[in-house]
Amino acid sequence: MAILSKEEAQALLKKVMSYSKADECEAGLNGSEGGNIRYARNAVSTAGDISTLSLSVSSTFGKKTGSATINEFDDKSLEKVVRRAEELAQLAPENPEYMPLLGPQTFKEPITYVESTAAMTPDSRAEMVGKSIKVAKEAKLEAAGFLENTTGFTAFMNSKGMFGYNKSTDVIFSITTRNQEGTGSGYAARGFNDIKKLDTLTATKVAAQKANGSASAKAIEPGKYTVILEPVAATYMLENMFRFDARSADEGRSFLSKPGGGNRLGEQLMDEKVNIYSDPFHPDLPSATINRDGLPVERVNWIEKGVVKNLNYSRYWAEKKGVKPGPFASNIIMDGGTASLEELIKTTERGILVSRLWYIRMVDPQSLLLTGLTRDGTFYIENGQIKYPIKNFRFNESPVIMLNNVEALGKQERSISVESYRSYLIPAMKIRDFTFTSLSDAV
Amino acid sequence: MKRKDFLQLSAMGVGGMMLPDLGLFGRSVEVSQLLNDGMDVSVKKQLADVALNAARAKGATYADVRIGRYLNQFVATRENRVQNIANAESFGVGIRVLADGCWGFAASNRVTKEDVAKTAERAVAVAKANAKIGSDPVQLAAQKGFGDVTWKTPIETNAFTVPVKDKVDLLLSVNAAAMAAGANFVNSVILAVNEQKFFASTDGSYIDQDVHRLFPNFTVSKVDRASGKFESRKSLSSPVGMGYEYLTSKPGSKVSGIVTRYKDRYDILEDVKNATAEVSQKINAKSVEPGKYDLILDPSHLWLTIHESVAHPTELDRVLGYEANYAGTSFLTLDKLKSKNFKFGSKLVNVVADKLQPGSLGAVGYDDEGVPAKKWDLIKDGNLVNFQAIRDQAHILGLKESQGCCYAQSWNDVQFQRMPNVSLQPGKTKLSVDDMIKNVEKGIYIIGDGSFSIDQQRYNFQFGGQTFYEIKNGKIVGMLKDVSYQANTQEFWNSCTAIADESDYRLGGAFNDGKGQPGQSNAVSHGSSTTRFDGVNVINTARKI
Numbered sequence: 001m002a003i004l005s006k007e008e009a010q011a012l013l014k015k016v017m018s019y020s021k022a023d024e025c026e027a028g029l030n031g032s033e034g035g036n037i038r039y040a041r042n043a044v045s046t047a048g049d050i051s052t053l054s055l056s057v058s059s060t061f062g063k064k065t066g067s068a069t070i071n072e073f074d075d076k077s078l079e080k081v082v083r084r085a086e087e088l089a090q091l092a093p094e095n096p097e098y099m100p101l102l103g104p105q106t107f108k109e110p111i112t113y114v115e116s117t118a119a120m121t122p123d124s125r126a127e128m129v130g131k132s133i134k135v136a137k138e139a140k141l142e143a144a145g146f147l148e149n150t151t152g153f154t155a156f157m158n159s160k161g162m163f164g165y166n167k168s169t170d171v172i173f174s175i176t177t178r179n180q181e182g183t184g185s186g187y188a189a190r191g192f193n194d195i196k197k198l199d200t201l202t203a204t205k206v207a208a209q210k211a212n213g214s215a216s217a218k219a220i221e222p223g224k225y226t227v228i229l230e231p232v233a234a235t236y237m238l239e240n241m242f243r244f245d246a247r248s249a250d251e252g253r254s255f256l257s258k259p260g261g262g263n264r265l266g267e268q269l270m271d272e273k274v275n276i277y278s279d280p281f282h283p284d285l286p287s288a289t290i291n292r293d294g295l296p297v298e299r300v301n302w303i304e305k306g307v308v309k310n311l312n313y314s315r316y317w318a319e320k321k322g323v324k325p326g327p328f329a330s331n332i333i334m335d336g337g338t339a340s341l342e343e344l345i346k347t348t349e350r351g352i353l354v355s356r357l358w359y360i361r362m363v364d365p366q367s368l369l370l371t372g373l374t375r376d377g378t379f380y381i382e383n384g385q386i387k388y389p390i391k392n393f394r395f396n397e398s399p400v401i402m403l404n405n406v407e408a409l410g411k412q413e414r415s416i417s418v419e420s421y422r423s424y425l426i427p428a429m430k431i432r433d434f435t436f437t438s439l440s441d442a443v
Numbered sequence: 444m445k446r447k448d449f450l451q452l453s454a455m456g457v458g459g460m461m462l463p464d465l466g467l468f469g470r471s472v473e474v475s476q477l478l479n480d481g482m483d484v485s486v487k488k489q490l491a492d493v494a495l496n497a498a499r500a501k502g503a504t505y506a507d508v509r510i511g512r513y514l515n516q517f518v519a520t521r522e523n524r525v526q527n528i529a530n531a532e533s534f535g536v537g538i539r540v541l542a543d544g545c546w547g548f549a550a551s552n553r554v555t556k557e558d559v560a561k562t563a564e565r566a567v568a569v570a571k572a573n574a575k576i577g578s579d580p581v582q583l584a585a586q587k588g589f590g591d592v593t594w595k596t597p598i599e600t601n602a603f604t605v606p607v608k609d610k611v612d613l614l615l616s617v618n619a620a621a622m623a624a625g626a627n628f629v630n631s632v633i634l635a636v637n638e639q640k641f642f643a644s645t646d647g648s649y650i651d652q653d654v655h656r657l658f659p660n661f662t663v664s665k666v667d668r669a670s671g672k673f674e675s676r677k678s679l680s681s682p683v684g685m686g687y688e689y690l691t692s693k694p695g696s697k698v699s700g701i702v703t704r705y706k707d708r709y710d711i712l713e714d715v716k717n718a719t720a721e722v723s724q725k726i727n728a729k730s731v732e733p734g735k736y737d738l739i740l741d742p743s744h745l746w747l748t749i750h751e752s753v754a755h756p757t758e759l760d761r762v763l764g765y766e767a768n769y770a771g772t773s774f775l776t777l778d779k780l781k782s783k784n785f786k787f788g789s790k791l792v793n794v795v796a797d798k799l800q801p802g803s804l805g806a807v808g809y810d811d812e813g814v815p816a817k818k819w820d821l822i823k824d825g826n827l828v829n830f831q832a833i834r835d836q837a838h839i840l841g842l843k844e845s846q847g848c849c850y851a852q853s854w855n856d857v858q859f860q861r862m863p864n865v866s867l868q869p870g871k872t873k874l875s876v877d878d879m880i881k882n883v884e885k886g887i888y889i890i891g892d893g894s895f896s897i898d899q900q901r902y903n904f905q906f907g908g909q910t911f912y913e914i915k916n917g918k919i920v921g922m923l924k925d926v927s928y929q930a931n932t933q934e935f936w937n938s939c940t941a942i943a944d945e946s947d948y949r950l951g952g953a954f955n956d957g958k959g960q961p962g963q964s965n966a967v968s969h970g971s972s973t974t975r976f977d978g979v980n981v982i983n984t985a986r987k988i
Contacts, residue, residue, distance in 0.1 A: 035569075036960070036961055037573065038768075038959075038960050040763075040764055040765040040766070040767060040768070041763065041764050041765070043577070043578035043579055044545060044546075044573040044576065044578050045546070045765055046546055046548060046857050046859065047546070047547060047548065047569050047570075047572075047573050048548040048549065048550065048569065048856075048857050049548075049549045049550075049565050049566075049569055050549075050550050050855055051551070052552055052855070067529075069531075071552055092528065093524075093525045093611065095524070095525070096524055097524070121572075122568060122569045122572035122573075123572045123575075125572075126572045126573050126575060126576050127576070129576065130575075130576035130577075133576065142764060142767070144764060144765070144766075144767035144768035145768050146768055146769070146960035148960075148961060174768055174769075174960075175768065176767045176768040178764070178767055178772075182772075185767075187768075251627075251628065251666070252627070252666035252668060252671065252673055253628065253664060253666060253673045255988060257671060257673075258671065259668075259669070259670060259671025260668060260669065260671065261668055269988075358771075358898065358899055359896045359897060359898065359899070360896070361894050361895055361896045362894060363894045363905075363907060363927060363984045364925075364984055364985070364986065366671075366672065366673060367985075367986035367987065367988045368988065369984055369986050371894065371896045371905050371927070372896055373896070373898045373899075373903065375771075375898070375899055392898065392903075394896070394898070394903055394905060394929065396905075396927075396982065396984065398986055398988055400988045401986065401988055437905075437929065437982060438903060438905075438929050438980070439903070440898045440902050440903035441774070441900070441902040441903070441931070442771070442774070442898035442899050442900035442901075442902050442903065443900065
């Protein structure tokens with residue numbers, strides 16, 4: 001069994017601590033179980049079932065730390081891993097940035113674990129995928145998709161009495177449908193803690209609509225356009241910006257660095273409609289309540305009315321700068337408005353609806369200029385209506401510049417990043433002057 | 444960072460978001476463990492037989508077992524201090540079966556007779572669950588068994604035998620050289636990999652392989668506080684399928700020119716001094732005027748363009764649609780291949796797939812489904828002539844046997860089609876880089892790889908670089924910055940007008956070519972000589988926020 005209960009984990013970690021002879025010791029247990037199923041050309045291509053459990057121990061003498069990991073849990077093995085970490089610590093170079101361990105903290109219970117997700121089997125996964133393939137076949141489309149569920153837990157304890165335990169479940173699903181001529185393609189992606197919220201049939205219907213609607217796209221000139229980014233497109237773009245790290249900003253090598261030195265804390269960096277925060281107890285995006293720096297995760301505002309409200313200070317950097325350590329992000333939520341996607345389209349005189357973005361890479365870390373492409377459904381809007389599908393574009397745009405050009409925000413939705421598979425709560429957004437730099441023939 | 448590592452962090456939500464991307468490869472071990480031989484081959488063979496028999500007993504028509512021990516050493520430093528030393532070992536078994544015409548896979552880190560038998564049974568259960576929802580049965584190309592065979596990367600010095608202290612001392616001297624020359628920040632890393640892979644299948648193969656890779660690299664940065672500008676220059680090293688000898692000297696392994704570049708040996712101390720001088724020049728360089736330029740691309744840059752625009756679109760799984768939901772499909776289709784006259788590039792363009800090339804990341808004796816390594820043409824005199832296939836795809840190309848492109852990043856990942864080394868062949872007539880530049884009226888000479896992005900069918904791409912030199916009337920006149928080029932793959936390769944001869948040929952590559960769901964990394968090399976492309980669209984990437 002790779003998933004230990006809080007009591008089992010605590011008992012095991014206490015035993016580990018009892019073997020420690022170092023100045024300081026911390027130990028972590030990580031376990032995960034889960035499975036996945038992948039399909040393409042309307043048939044299952046690969047599927048797997050994986051489980052792991054491991055214990056890691058870090059021992060410190062002075063400022064010298066050593067770490068060791070093991071996946072056997074009898075008493076002899078537990079003592080062996082502690083001794084090994086201590087031997088490595090004695091051989092390690094001194095870490096001038098080592099911070100002494102913290103004592104006990106109060107961590108709230110997270111709301112991230114759902115029993116029905118943990119109970120998924122190869123058969124229940126195959127059944128959910130079967131529904132998706134059926135929709136695609138009926139629509140005469142080719143489906144390729146992926147479903148994965150994971151149950152995981154993390155527990156840690158240190159020699160100063162700190163103990164934390166979090167357990168979570170996750171399920172992610174993504175589906176691409178393409179027409180047989182290869183002229184249309186649609187996509188949908190979903191991520192939840194609770195499998196009961198996942199409807200593979202409806203998600204596949206959304207992808208199928210996009211596939212049919214995007215066929216026979218016309219080419220229009222690249223340039224600056226008003227765009228409506230659906231949440232899955234906006235999420236992937238903004239994910240590249242969610243690093244509110246004080247140290248790199250203070251060192252002068254981040255988009256949050258200030259010319260002349262220092263960082264942009266307190267500066268108006270974006271449009272005042274922009275509010276970005278973390279909250280481990282948001283019901284639609286619950287997250288962990290413990291953090292590896294040993295401090296509890298609480299609700300925190302990063303951007304409030306466009307102003308940088310908080311930056312993350314590691315314990316080392318906080319001490320160096322004479323400020324409080326933290327705060328820590330456990331999830332990212334951006335406030336939306338009340339407008340539906342249809343209403344955002346209706347109020348657009350001339351613009352482009354972007355269903356999804358793809359292959360985003362950093363071009364310039366200073367301005368956060370990103371390049372990437374539209375994919376799986378790009379549409380031209382005129383006088384409040386979708387007129388026709390258009391060929392995909394490459395863009396060169398910075399999410400910071402983009403969030404200065406917000407015309408309107410739509411409803412917030414839980415979306416997953418198409419690259420990291422992390423979940424976020426991000427609204428659809430209407431952005432003016434979004435920069436497309438060339439056309440792509442890709443479908 | 445690989446997707447699996449993301450999951451390890453995100454099991455706690457986004458709690459790991461603000462952590463540095465440290466090497467999370469497996470369980471950490473003391474350095475001496477990296478030199479242990481691990482489980483004896485005869486024991487692995489017995490365990491494999493247990494698994495194969497258990498799979499057959501449950502109804503599998505084919506099964507393969509991979510008992511893998513994956514060792515990594517990661518030494519990371521920053522300025523005057525060590526950031527992380529990680530010695531990691533990952534050991535376990537992955538079992539793939541065909542049952543009821545469907546694939547099933549299961550993996551476990553417990554490698555006992557009982558556990559491998561249970562894992563094999565789980566794999567069969569997964570296959571049978573999938574078969575219930577109806578699929579075309581898998582057609583597996585025949586492969587003869589080889590009995591007991593071994594293969595090892597031809598290394599001179601196992602990197603794990605070099606003391607950690609020597610690696611730390613080398614990296615700290617690299618950092619000191621950068622700081623003394625005026626850098627504000629420098630990060631340097633040595634990453635060593637050893638894959639000890641035992642493969643057995645119901646075809647009668649028991650293949651034991653010992654694969655070694657090494658990647659030393661650094662990034663030097665300089666901040667101009669007054670303007671708030673910062674610039675970086677990465678090392679011009681490559682990840683290699685070699686031992687620690689890559690970091691020693693050997694006559695004839697350097698390429699002189701505007702900056703020293705490296706073949707099968709790397710002088711990291713020389714390169715960091717050059718990088719620090721260049722990063723200062725970059726801050727004051729002229730911002731590029733957008734427009735059409737003739738590009739002269741160094742192999743340290745061109746490898747990535749080959750990777751994205753030639754190697755990926757010739758992957759047969761992409762061509763067929765198996766990657767449609769993630770990496771995408773391909774503008775190259777079976778029809779284009781069958782036509783035998785699809786002009787991928789100009790007549791000068793010859794591209795080979797090669798799993799045999801010494802020193803390359805993709806070199807092995809056998810792939811991860813028991814097929815011997817091979818070499819074949821992908822593009823011949825500019826025409827598309829072949830793709831890259833594995834055993835369950837070979838029949839689609841009318842092949843009797845697989846091309847040997849199957850790979851799994853670890854024992855707990857299922858093997859699937861991954862690219863071999865894909866390389867542009869050098870020019871057949873004698874041509875130096877200096878002579879190539881002499882003929883360019885308005886051009887840019889690009890060294891080192893930078894930002895990269897390409898669409899899901901591999902038509903439209905954009906690449907940056909490390910350093911950019913403006914060429915006017917046959918002469919290099921100074922450094923440029925804010926340069927990226929955008930092109931269409933077929934137009935780009937048809938604009939190839941010159942390729943330097945084999946004396947300039949070098950390999951580049953990556954440890955982290957990503958594909959698949961769940962995502963997996965593949966290590967692969969791409970060779971070329973310096974190559975000229977005419978009239979490519981260059982954009983200016985400077986922005987102010």
